[in-house]
Amino acid sequence: MPQPRNARVQVSCFTAHKQTDFFRTTHHHHPFSLLLLLLSNPLPFTCRNSPAAACSVYFDRASRRWVPRHVLPCFRSHRGVDTELQRSTCPHKPHQAVTSACSQSTSPVKPAKVDWPPAVREYVGRAFEGQNTIKGISREDVTKKLKEVIGFFAERSQLDSVTWSTYPLPQELLRDERLSKMDAAGVKPTLSGTTNTTHDNTPSKKRKSQDRDELQPQPTPGRKTNNLEDRITFAGGNEKRHKKNGLPRDTQSKFDQNDLEKRKQRFNLGTATANRPMPPWVATRNDSDSDMNTAPVVGTNQRLEKQYLRLTAPPKAETVRPQHVLEKTLQMLTRKWKEEKNYGYICNQFKSLRQDLTVQHIKNAFTVKVYELHARIALEKGDLGEYNQCQTQLKALYSQRLGGNPAEFTAYRILYFVYTCNKTDMNDLLAELTPADKTHPWIKHALDVRSSLALGNYHKFFQLYLDAPNMGSYLMDMFIERERLHALANISKAYVPTLEHVR
Amino acid sequence: MQDALAEFYTAYASGSAVAVAHFLNPISPPQNPGRLYDFWRTTNEVRVGGDVQYALESRLRRHMSPNEINAWVDVISAYWRGVDKIVKAEQAENQGKLAERQAIDVYDAWKDLTSTFIKYISNGALPHWAVFTLYFTANHLRKFALKADEQMAKAKPVTFSSGFQDDIVSTTPRNEKLEEAARVFNRIFALCLGDRNPELMSSRKWGVYCIANLQFKTYFKLKTISLSKNVVKSIAAQSDLPQFHLYPASHRVTYMYYVGVISFLQEDYTMAEASLTEAWNSCYAYSSKNQELIMSYLIPCRLITEHKIPSAQLLNQFPHLRSLFGDLMDSIKKGDLSGFDKALTEGEPEFVKRRIFLTLERSRDIALRNLFRKVFLSAGYEDLKEGQTENDRIRKSRIPISHFAAALRMSTAGTGSSQVVDDDEVECLLANMIYKGHMKGYISRDHGMVVLNKKGAFPKTGV
Numbered sequence A: 001m002p003q004p005r006n007a008r009v010q011v012s013c014f015t016a017h018k019q020t021d022f023f024r025t026t027h028h029h030h031p032f033s034l035l036l037l038l039l040s041n042p043l044p045f046t047c048r049n050s051p052a053a054a055c056s057v058y059f060d061r062a063s064r065r066w067v068p069r070h071v072l073p074c075f076r077s078h079r080g081v082d083t084e085l086q087r088s089t090c091p092h093k094p095h096q097a098v099t100s101a102c103s104q105s106t107s108p109v110k111p112a113k114v115d116w117p118p119a120v121r122e123y124v125g126r127a128f129e130g131q132n133t134i135k136g137i138s139r140e141d142v143t144k145k146l147k148e149v150i151g152f153f154a155e156r157s158q159l160d161s162v163t164w165s166t167y168p169l170p171q172e173l174l175r176d177e178r179l180s181k182m183d184a185a186g187v188k189p190t191l192s193g194t195t196n197t198t199h200d201n202t203p204s205k206k207r208k209s210q211d212r213d214e215l216q217p218q219p220t221p222g223r224k225t226n227n228l229e230d231r232i233t234f235a236g237g238n239e240k241r242h243k244k245n246g247l248p249r250d251t252q253s254k255f256d257q258n259d260l261e262k263r264k265q266r267f268n269l270g271t272a273t274a275n276r277p278m279p280p281w282v283a284t285r286n287d288s289d290s291d292m293n294t295a296p297v298v299g300t301n302q303r304l305e306k307q308y309l310r311l312t313a314p315p316k317a318e319t320v321r322p323q324h325v326l327e328k329t330l331q332m333l334t335r336k337w338k339e340e341k342n343y344g345y346i347c348n349q350f351k352s353l354r355q356d357l358t359v360q361h362i363k364n365a366f367t368v369k370v371y372e373l374h375a376r377i378a379l380e381k382g383d384l385g386e387y388n389q390c391q392t393q394l395k396a397l398y399s400q401r402l403g404g405n406p407a408e409f410t411a412y413r414i415l416y417f418v419y420t421c422n423k424t425d426m427n428d429l430l431a432e433l434t435p436a437d438k439t440h441p442w443i444k445h446a447l448d449v450r451s452s453l454a455l456g457n458y459h460k461f462f463q464l465y466l467d468a469p470n471m472g473s474y475l476m477d478m479f480i481e482r483e484r485l486h487a488l489a490n491i492s493k494a495y496v497p498t499l500e501h502v503r
Numbered sequence B: 001m002q003d004a005l006a007e008f009y010t011a012y013a014s015g016s017a018v019a020v021a022h023f024l025n026p027i028s029p030p031q032n033p034g035r036l037y038d039f040w041r042t043t044n045e046v047r048v049g050g051d052v053q054y055a056l057e058s059r060l061r062r063h064m065s066p067n068e069i070n071a072w073v074d075v076i077s078a079y080w081r082g083v084d085k086i087v088k089a090e091q092a093e094n095q096g097k098l099a100e101r102q103a104i105d106v107y108d109a110w111k112d113l114t115s116t117f118i119k120y121i122s123n124g125a126l127p128h129w130a131v132f133t134l135y136f137t138a139n140h141l142r143k144f145a146l147k148a149d150e151q152m153a154k155a156k157p158v159t160f161s162s163g164f165q166d167d168i169v170s171t172t173p174r175n176e177k178l179e180e181a182a183r184v185f186n187r188i189f190a191l192c193l194g195d196r197n198p199e200l201m202s203s204r205k206w207g208v209y210c211i212a213n214l215q216f217k218t219y220f221k222l223k224t225i226s227l228s229k230n231v232v233k234s235i236a237a238q239s240d241l242p243q244f245h246l247y248p249a250s251h252r253v254t255y256m257y258y259v260g261v262i263s264f265l266q267e268d269y270t271m272a273e274a275s276l277t278e279a280w281n282s283c284y285a286y287s288s289k290n291q292e293l294i295m296s297y298l299i300p301c302r303l304i305t306e307h308k309i310p311s312a313q314l315l316n317q318f319p320h321l322r323s324l325f326g327d328l329m330d331s332i333k334k335g336d337l338s339g340f341d342k343a344l345t346e347g348e349p350e351f352v353k354r355r356i357f358l359t360l361e362r363s364r365d366i367a368l369r370n371l372f373r374k375v376f377l378s379a380g381y382e383d384l385k386e387g388q389t390e391n392d393r394i395r396k397s398r399i400p401i402s403h404f405a406a407a408l409r410m411s412t413a414g415t416g417s418s419q420v421v422d423d424d425e426v427e428c429l430l431a432n433m434i435y436k437g438h439m440k441g442y443i444s445r446d447h448g449m450v451v452l453n454k455k456g457a458f459p460k461t462g463v
Helices: A016-026 A032-040 A072-077 A084-089 A094-105 A118-127 A139-155 A170-184 A191-199 A204-215 A221-232 A239-249 A251-268 A271-275 A289-294 A323-340 A343-359 A365-380 A384-398 A406-420 A423-432 A435-439 A441-454 A458-466 A472-494 A498-502 B002-014 B017-023 B035-041 B048-060 B066-094 B100-122 B130-155 B176-193 B204-222 B226-237 B249-265 B269-282 B288-306 B312-317 B319-334 B337-353 B357-362 B364-378 B401-415 B423-435
Strands: A008-011 A055-060 A065-068 B398-400 B441-444 B449-452
Touching (some): A139 A170, A323 A343, A323 A365, A365 A384, A365 A406, A406 A472, A435 A441, A441 A472, A458 A472, B035 B066, B066 B100, B100 B130, B100 B176, B130 B176, B176 B226, B204 B249, B249 B269, B337 B401, B357 B364, B364 B423, B398 B401
Antiparallel strands (some): B398 B449, B441 B449
8 A cells, every 4th residue: 555655744725736646646446335335425525625624644553544633632542432522523624624635645444345333333323213303404314414424434444433422413413514504604603502512521622623623614525515516617517417427437537627626726716706607817897907996895705714825816705705704714823823833824824814804904903913913923933024014014003003012013123123233214113102112111121122232231132132021032033143242252352361360 | 478477588588597496486475475376367277378378489489499488388387287286275275175186286287397397408498507497396396295295194094005915004105296206306317417418517417416405305204215325326426527616505515414414324424424524614604504404413423433522612502402412412521321311311302303313322332431431540540669750650550340330330320210230231331342442451350350551541532
């Protein structure tokens, strides 16, 4: 079984399409059993057309399997115990990510023939028990969903790793899914309520990752991708059936199809635009400059993640996320940053976030928050380019008195000018400071740093370095070496060498 | 119409650029407040071109080439249109309806006038001295641009970025019109500098410095001072300019002043001192405001280059400078650090505005040196050895660090900043003095001593 050499594969929504070629070579045909299952249940893995979540996949050496990282910890530590993490992770969004990751990355060990474990059989049995029926969900729907769920795990041979006894029944999944659909339609999210009520006793750490899943507005993979598929590929008509039927017999063409869709998606930014009958290069009436300059877009996109692309045409409402979605995005990004520290990804997401804010002319406390966060993250990673962009914007935003932490960022600006030795800008900055600003402890610290360096008082400077507030030390790190050298030169000139005295 | 143009005819006949510029003034003179309005009333939007043409042709046909008549017709018509906008803006203001629109209209109309001027000067239709008339017009353009920007800033405090920008707030400049005006000035500058007329007397090169000064003013206002360097460079690179001392003193002084300030801001203090001194020496003795301006940069400059403070006599001559620098200089002289800090803090807003704060701050070193020098002096002399006379007495050159520390603590006691000077910091400051050449000697840490040079421990201070 060919495996990628590295044991851990990061698949994020940016890297996915790049890696496709590589992974295709490692992909093998699915065993028959699986295909049979898939026949009636189209495409668990077309969902990677909407790689909305980034996730990583581990190769678990013990079980010789590829395991998505979301799932891994709970399986290892809580095997046999149904955790909220698992509950909430599996039926909802991460399926997509996992699916996309797995279907691209490996061809996992597969069962030779249909030999369902007893736990699964039991689960299927429970699904059709009378007491478990939920009003409004038909038996057909349940059957379909059941196939989806089992097929999903069977495909990557994780049937054993799921605690089927407590896994949500298909009808429950469907219910949650429908609720979240309503949310997506604009109602305040209630999905968390439905999952939380049953699991109030779970530790907060797990809830965190559950939150993340809540943030993904799309419901289960099968459902969503069906829609996607409809919209993207087969807007034309009944060719769809044909293709689908052809799918199991010819996986290769299936992949081409996927690639094609991915391409489409890349160029259209969001999937929703794909169903426009007109090609993007046909100018619509709204494309004129005057329109674009005056009217802000009001976004309708519900996705949390969006890859940053520089705009070359007026943004379309379908590709832009409204503020309430962006707020969730921000929460998600904050958490991802804490957990994963993947700067490339975070930076890209923040840029698209900022872009969406701009095109919608959203300028409020939330905007300030976004820029502040991005500035801090950039600072932590020493990305001065992005930091400066944010800083410039923040300066203008603060002048509008939209809240935020002007003092903190004023202090950073002072330190930055110390770093660049830009006297003109420093002077301009000093001219802007009010007496109240100058007494603020953070700003005063930065001003003291400046004056200690101007006067060559390296003693004081190093003391200030040690107790820099906030993220000031990240900035000071950039010139500490320079000043240390300077101080050393100073000392070597002023002091008599002690060794001679010893002699 | 002929009556309205009478002023122009006399001005033109005198061949004086200033007189013609006076005719093209966008502001009514105080003795004749209705002048603009009267001029505006002589014609209207539709007829202005024809009216002016008819008037000029009937009057000047024998004195001017048709080309030149055409040029003046266009210039005066453009001027009328400018006046038209100004009068309308005034009317709007009287009705309390002055808005962004009017200010921009006035600016645009005046820009047309300036462009018309540039066009006819560059194709040679207008006489060479028109460059100076153009200078006055351009200067008014600068003022209108400032007004327009002010109005625009009032109307839209923050502009949204248009189109494809990624960020919320537009990076488009707040001083849009002034920047546009700066580009117009740049064209005029190129027009003057690039004149190939071999006849020096009728060359436009005489306008180089006054236009350069106009550019400096604009760039300083725009806070794009670095652009001024290009102007200085291109003048320096132009080898065939008339000799500098032949230019009018007003051009020279202003130019040297700006060159000095630009070098000052680039921390090239030697160059700054030279230019400012030259400006100071040529400055008209009765224009005390200009002298003050020059001095406000020359004083900090000399502090850095020669560690010299201005004499009390000089400061007394200029009350404004006295209030600006007086306390600071006294503190430096006395070596009074707390006084220095206080004076610096008090004067900070003004210093920052003039961009001399960061330079003045550095003169704390001189106050410190004066303080340490006092310590050195108070240490007294070595005992006389056998055979030595009073004249041979030398000062004690080994001074404990603790003495310096005591002096520092005394000097910074009253600051109110409650900063405690610890011993390491004293050593640090001493090391700084030695490193920067204010003191000669070395620190011997083992003995807690500063060993100073027997001769000239404090260079240039007489000990």
